[in-house]
Every structure is written in structure tokens, then in C-alpha cells.
Amino acid sequence: MATHDPLAAEGPARRTPGEVLIEVDHLYAGYDGTAILDDVSFNIRAGEVFGILGGSGGGKSTILKHMIGLVPPVSGHVRFAGEDIVGADGEELERLRRRFGVMYQSGALFGSMTLLENVRLPIEVYSGLPGDAMNLIARMKLALVGLDAFTGHLPSEISGGMQKRAGIARAMALDPSILFLDEPSSGLDPITSATLDATVRRLAESLGVTFVIVTHDLPSVFASIDRVVLLDKKARGIIAEGDPRELRDSSPDPRVRAFFRREPEKAAA
Amino acid sequence: MAALAINDLPDGRRVLALDGRLDSNTVRAVWSDAHRALADAPGKPVTVDAAKVDYCDGAGVALLIDLIAQERAAPVEIANLKPAFELLLKQFDPKRVAKDIDPEVKRRPAIEEIGRAAAAVWKDIAEQITFIGELSAALFHALLRPHTVRWRDVWRVCERVGVDALPIVALISFLLGMILAFQSAVPMKRFGAEIFVADLIGLSMLRELGPLMTAILLAGRSGAAFAAEIGTMRVNQEVDAITTMGLDPVRFLVTPRVIAALLMTPLLVLFSMLLGLVGGAITMTSFSIPVVTFMKEVESAVSFTDFMAGFVKSFVFAILIAGIGCLRGLQTAAGASAVGESATRAVVSGIILLVVVDGIFAVAFYILNI
Numbered sequence: 001m002a003t004h005d006p007l008a009a010e011g012p013a014r015r016t017p018g019e020v021l022i023e024v025d026h027l028y029a030g031y032d033g034t035a036i037l038d039d040v041s042f043n044i045r046a047g048e049v050f051g052i053l054g055g056s057g058g059g060k061s062t063i064l065k066h067m068i069g070l071v072p073p074v075s076g077h078v079r080f081a082g083e084d085i086v087g088a089d090g091e092e093l094e095r096l097r098r099r100f101g102v103m104y105q106s107g108a109l110f111g112s113m114t115l116l117e118n119v120r121l122p123i124e125v126y127s128g129l130p131g132d133a134m135n136l137i138a139r140m141k142l143a144l145v146g147l148d149a150f151t152g153h154l155p156s157e158i159s160g161g162m163q164k165r166a167g168i169a170r171a172m173a174l175d176p177s178i179l180f181l182d183e184p185s186s187g188l189d190p191i192t193s194a195t196l197d198a199t200v201r202r203l204a205e206s207l208g209v210t211f212v213i214v215t216h217d218l219p220s221v222f223a224s225i226d227r228v229v230l231l232d233k234k235a236r237g238i239i240a241e242g243d244p245r246e247l248r249d250s251s252p253d254p255r256v257r258a259f260f261r262r263e264p265e266k267a268a269a
Numbered sequence: 270m271a272a273l274a275i276n277d278l279p280d281g282r283r284v285l286a287l288d289g290r291l292d293s294n295t296v297r298a299v300w301s302d303a304h305r306a307l308a309d310a311p312g313k314p315v316t317v318d319a320a321k322v323d324y325c326d327g328a329g330v331a332l333l334i335d336l337i338a339q340e341r342a343a344p345v346e347i348a349n350l351k352p353a354f355e356l357l358l359k360q361f362d363p364k365r366v367a368k369d370i371d372p373e374v375k376r377r378p379a380i381e382e383i384g385r386a387a388a389a390v391w392k393d394i395a396e397q398i399t400f401i402g403e404l405s406a407a408l409f410h411a412l413l414r415p416h417t418v419r420w421r422d423v424w425r426v427c428e429r430v431g432v433d434a435l436p437i438v439a440l441i442s443f444l445l446g447m448i449l450a451f452q453s454a455v456p457m458k459r460f461g462a463e464i465f466v467a468d469l470i471g472l473s474m475l476r477e478l479g480p481l482m483t484a485i486l487l488a489g490r491s492g493a494a495f496a497a498e499i500g501t502m503r504v505n506q507e508v509d510a511i512t513t514m515g516l517d518p519v520r521f522l523v524t525p526r527v528i529a530a531l532l533m534t535p536l537l538v539l540f541s542m543l544l545g546l547v548g549g550a551i552t553m554t555s556f557s558i559p560v561v562t563f564m565k566e567v568e569s570a571v572s573f574t575d576f577m578a579g580f581v582k583s584f585v586f587a588i589l590i591a592g593i594g595c596l597r598g599l600q601t602a603a604g605a606s607a608v609g610e611s612a613t614r615a616v617v618s619g620i621i622l623l624v625v626v627d628g629i630f631a632v633a634f635y636i637l638n639i
Contacts, residue, residue, distance in 0.1 A: 133296075133331060133332070
């Protein structure tokens with residue numbers, strides 16, 4: 001296609017550091033016209049590892065679904081390099097979606113396909129590469145998450161944590177410029193989780209991939225995330241935004257410090 | 270765009286100079302040429318010069334790895350790759366990712382497949398026998414202690430199995446009566462024997478078609494639904510949760526469904542018989558047989574024993590449909606396709622069993638002169 005695509009993955013040399021890539025603008029998040037979060041706004045810059053944090057039922061995954069165009073918000077906008085995904089449909093939505101990869105909470109692998117076929121599928125649909133090349137790329141993605149010895153296995157033959165890692169490999173198959181990860185470290189052992197954090201940092205730093213991560217896992221937050229928004233159910237919106245380490249150490253809001261320091265009695269107060 | 274230039278140096282080396290972006294959209298333009306350049310000079314050492322590569326993602330790294338990992342007499346080396354891309358390349362062991370170390374399992378020999386299929390059939394028969402025992406014990410337990418039955422579940426399933434199925438059962442039976450009447454009346458009219466169509470419809474609907482058609486409809490509708498519902502519970506580990514709570518999945522999940530089917534199927538069979546007769550009667554009015562005459566003829570041809578022969582079958586069919594649906598649900602394996610497979614198996618084995626049992630009834634009635 002000859003048309004210019006502002007979201008096309010660009011090398012680090014061409015990317016303006018710090019440019020706003022994703023803009024969440026006055027978003028009322030919820031389902032069927034009922035908002036659970038009011039007037040949420042934040043920006044995500046290119047190459048940033050961005051975290052959406054909050055308690056259970058706080059609307060983190062709902063915001064993610066609005067951002068990837070799965071569920072329309074009650075109102076508001078989500079713009080990717082200026083293009084609004086809210087209200088986009090048909091080819092426009094498909095083009096926007098092709099630019100990002102999504103790792104779902106459960107891995108969401110196709111049960112009738114081997115891990116190699118799962119990861120190969122998006123490459124097959126979009127790249128037009130020779131078969132051997134597609135297999136090689138799929139094996140490399142699986143090697144990144146430590147699953148290159150399980151390429152011929154079906155999802156039902158591996159553990160839940162391994163399924164999740166394969167889900168990440170599939171999300172990275174086309175080297176998208178933006179990766180959305182929904183609870184990537186839940187169900188993973190600490191070593192695999194730390195490996196995943198390192199992979200995230202490496203991809204962000206070397207390729208300028210932008211990560212949007214919904215997570216509860218504080219060690220992962222401090223290890224890999226540059227900036228976060230912290231959502232609160234009672235406040236129906238964002239109560240803090242910034243570097244998670246700074247928020248933990250010096251936020252004036254006791255709820256924020258309590259969240260990052262895992263102090264339930266102060267969080268309740 | 271990506272470009273490739275091939276230079277043979279005087280010292281015998283071949284240089285493949287890559288230029289531009291190497292990503293999943295552009296790398297295919299140089300992939301085959303790069304391979305050919307290596308194959309054309311099997312004895313020459315090759316240097317891949319990546320100085321002019323200004324972007325390289327996973328697909329680009331895959332090309333480099335593919336070149337390094339080629340099995341050839343002279344080595345292939347990568348030169349002048351930018352440090353950021355070098356970092357990406359170093360993540361992989363080229364020799365390891367270049368080949369599939371976990372190839373898909375090849376298809377088993379035919380004889381092994383036959384053996385496995387036979388073992389699976391034997392295992393299924395054993396499970397069915399075990400299930401019949403467990404279900405009998407659970408129903409006996411429910412009979413002795415009715416307060417232990419989850420009656421709310423029973424009424425909920427009754428609504429789905431009975432009330433919700435009524436329109437489809439009524440429609441099919443009505444049309445069946447009409448079709449039977451029409452198909453048989455045309456040839457019988459030639460002999461002036463169209464009044465005996467009432468005998469045919471009365472006997473066939475009450476003894477055979479009413480119970481069998483209703484049961485087949487329920488096997489497709491409710492049997493599949495039971496298998497899918499319990500199968501989903503199995504996949505979501507709800508059945509495991511029931512077991513670890515010390516509850517018996519057969520008593521907890523199967524008993525309410527079987528009781529509901531036992532209550533509703535005979536009622537649906539009665540409706541089916543009635544609607545079949547109504548359909549036949551209406552058709553016969555167009556052959557100058559009034560409804561009253563039709564009903565009088567049915568009354569004279571069909572005895573109470575004929576009615577009971579059909580009616581009793583409905584209870585057995587109810588247990589079969591609900592039982593096989595629940596069993597297939599409980600047998601569900603892991604994976605998204607497993608629930609669909611269970612529903613399909615519930616319908617297929619349900620219908621086969623219905624027809625087999627109906628045949629056994631026919632033989633038994635013949636021997637007993639019913």
C-alpha cells in the first residue's frame with residue numbers, strides 16, 4: 001500500500017525520542033453505556049515501557065480493551081499517532097491493529113495448532129516470506145521466551161505459564177511497534193518473569209518498541225516499566241502518574257505509597 | 270526498502286552488502302538473492318556487510334541467522350552491524366534456532382491407529398458401564414433422600430428441556446403427521462382405502478414416531494447442550510472444584526438433568542402424538558374424511574396398550590438422552606475444540622443408542638405380543 005502509515009515501525013535513528021505515540025483523551029471506560037472510570041487521560045511516548053496499574057476490578061483490562069479497539073468506550077478517544085481507534089472500522093481498524101501486538105491474559109493460543117503454527121500464523125498472513133523463513137522467525141520468537149524446544153507441542157500439552165509465554169511470542173511475531181501485554185507475569189515463575197522483564201527492556205531499548213503493560217506484579221513494574229498510571233476504583237480514575245520508583249518513595253498520596261509498598265491497612269485508610 | 274549488492278574481492282572472499290531497512294515487509298526482497306549468492310559460491314568465505322542497514326527487526330535478524338547457519342565449507346560472517354542490532358542478533362544461537370528441535374509428531378502407522386481406536390472404544394464402553402452404575406446409585410439416592418436433590422436446578426433444566434423445546438417438537442410432529450397422511454392417502458385413495466390412513470397415523474405416531482422423533486429432537490437439542498455445559502465446566506476446572514469439595518459430580522450435575530429430562534420427555538411425547546394426529550386429521554379433510562371420522566377410526570384402531578408401548582419408551586429415552594449428554598460432558602478433554610467434540614459425540618452416540626434401544630423395544634414387544 002502506497003499510503004503513508006504514521007505507525008509503521010521506524011528504526012531508533014528515525015524516531016523522535018519522547019514523541020507522543022498513544023493518546024488516551026477524556027476516556028470514560030466501561031461497558032454498555034455504564035462508565036466505571038471517568039475522564040481518564042494520559043499519553044504514552046514512543047519507545048516507552050508504560051504500565052497500567054491498579055487493584056482488582058479497577059478497570060485496567062477495560063481500558064486495555066478500549067485501547068486495542070475490542071470494546072468501544074462510553075465516550076472519549078484513543079489516538080495512535082493522531083489516528084483515533086474509537087469509531088474506526090473496516091480497513092482503518094484493521095490497519096491500526098496490524099501495527100500492534102496483543103498478549104492476552106490466558107495466552108489465547110489456538111488449540112488445534114502447534115506452538116510454531118500459532119506464532120507463524122500472523123507472519124504467514126502478512127509477510128509473504130518463504131516458508132523456511134517464516135518457520136525460522138517463529139522459532140526465534142519462541143526462543144526469545146524459552147520455548148524453542150516445544151515448537152511441535154500443542155497448547156494443551158504445555159503448562160499455563162508456557163502458554164502465556166507462547167502468547168507473547170505470537171504477539172511479537174510481526175515485530176510490531178507497540179505491544180500490549182495483559183498481565184504478562186501472572187502464572188510465571190520468578191526466573192521466567194525476570195527473563196521476560198529483561199526481554200521487554202531489550203526490545204524497548206534496541207528496537208524502540210513501545211510497551212503498554214497491564215500488571216499487578218510490583219517486582220516486574222520496578223524492573224522494566226518507565227512510567228505508570230495508577231487507577232483507583234473508588235476515585236473512578238487515575239490517582240497517580242509517573243515513575244513507579246519515585247511514586248513508591250515520594251508520592252504525597254498515602255494510597256499510592258501504600259499500593260507500591262504493599263501496605264493493605266494504609267491502602268484501606 | 271532493502272537492497273543487496275554482491276561483490277567478489279580479489280582475495281577470494283564474497284561480500285554481500287545489505288542496504289536499507291530489514292523488516293518483515295522488506296526482507297523478502299533480498300532473502301532469495303542472498304541465499305542464491307551463498308549457494309553459487311560454496312567454497313568462498315562470505316562476509317555479510319551490514320554497514321548500510323539502518324533498521325533491522327526480528328525478520329532482518331532472521332535473515333542474518335539464516336545466512337550464518339548455512340551448512341557450507343567456507344564460513345559466513347556478519348560485519349559492521351550497528352550495536353543495537355548486534356544485541357538483537359546475540360540473543361540467538363544460530364545453530365539452535367536454524368533447525369526445528371521439536372518437530373511435529375509424524376502420523377502413526379495404520380496398525381497402531383487401529384489399535385488405539387479399538388482401545389478407545391473399549392475404554393468408552395467401560396466408562397459407559399461405570400457411568401450407568403454411578404447414575405443408578407445417584408438416582409436411587411435421590412429417590413430415598415429427595416431433599417438432597419438440587420430442585421432449583423431441576424426446574425431450571427425442566428424449562429430448557431421442556432418448555433423451550435415445545436415449539437420445535439410441536440412443529441415437527443404436526444408436519445410429520447401431515448406428510449405421513451398425504452404420502453399414504455394418495456396411493457390408498459386408488460383402492461378407496463383412504464380411511465385406513467387414520468389407522469396408519471394413529472399406530473405409527475403413538476407407538477413409534479411420536480416417542481422416537483421427540484427423543485431425536487431432544488438428543489440434538491438438550492443432549493448437546495448438557496454435554497457443552499458440563500464440558501465447559503470441566504475445561505474451567507469447575508468439575509474439579511466440585512470433586513475437591515467432596516461432592517459427587519454425578520449427583521451434583523447429572524441427577525438434576527436426568528430428573529428434569531424424565532419429567533419433561535414424556536410430556537413432550539404426549540404433545541408430539543397429539544400434534545401428529547392433528548396434522549394427519551387436517552390433511553385428511555382435503556380427502557373428504559371429516560375430523561370426527563378420522564378420530565373415530567384412530568380410536569378403533571389404536572388400543573391403550575399401543576399408547577402405553579410408546580409412552581413407556583419415552584422414560585427410557587429420557588434417561589438415555591440426558592445420561593449420554595452428561596457423560597460426554599464429563600469426558601471432555603482440555604482445549605477449546607474439546608467442548609465442541611463432546612457435544613458432537615453426545616448427539617451422535619445419543620441418536621445411535623436411541624435407535625438401537627427402539628429396536629430392542631420392537632423385538633421385546635413382538636415376543637411379548639404387545
